[in-house]
Amino acid sequence: MADPTAPAEDSTQNAKNHFTKAMEEAKAGAQALAGECRDKISQTTGEWTGEAKTKSDEAKDKASAFAADAKVKAAEYANEGKARTSQAIVGLSKMIDENAALIDDKVGPKYGDYARSASKSMQDAAAKLDEKSLDELGEDAKEFVRKSPGLAVGMAVAAGFLFGRLFKKSK
Numbered sequence: 679m680a681d682p683t684a685p686a687e688d689s690t691q692n693a694k695n696h697f698t699k700a701m702e703e704a705k706a707g708a709q710a711l712a713g714e715c716r717d718k719i720s721q722t723t724g725e726w727t728g729e730a731k732t733k734s735d736e737a738k739d740k741a742s743a744f745a746a747d748a749k750v751k752a753a754e755y756a757n758e759g760k761a762r763t764s765q766a767i768v769g770l771s772k773m774i775d776e777n778a779a780l781i782d783d784k785v786g787p788k789y790g791d792y793a794r795s796a797s798k799s800m801q802d803a804a805a806k807l808d809e810k811s812l813d814e815l816g817e818d819a820k821e822f823v824r825k826s827p828g829l830a831v832g833m834a835v836a837a838g839f840l841f842g843r844l845f846k847k848s849k
Contacts, residue, residue, distance in 0.1 A: 768801060771801045772797075778797070
């Protein structure tokens, strides 16, 4: 006599087998899809990294070029300022020389000699300023501050006061 539950057990077993096989196929498909995603992400990240590095390198090159241009311009302006300062000192010296005779007449020859001496010192200072490079002037300034810090601070305060008064009046 045949067992009446046998076909039901076979169909249940058959369904379980199909379900297990479907699950295995789904897992394999998910793993393959995950691998493709990892590859795509890796490829995209590599492209983005390459683009970012390129942009970064371009920005560095532009910044370096800008810095080099700024350094050249600053040196030009500093040299121009040095030349103008020297010219101003020479002009002031000439003005003092031109008025030395008047000082002799009004105040006395002793003060006229002081004016001529100051004028000569100013001409010498202008000549030294013209002869020295910006680097040499910077070193001289550092040496002056090292030797006489109090005097350097006093001169800075006086210059600040004068500039403050000058700009206050111009407003």
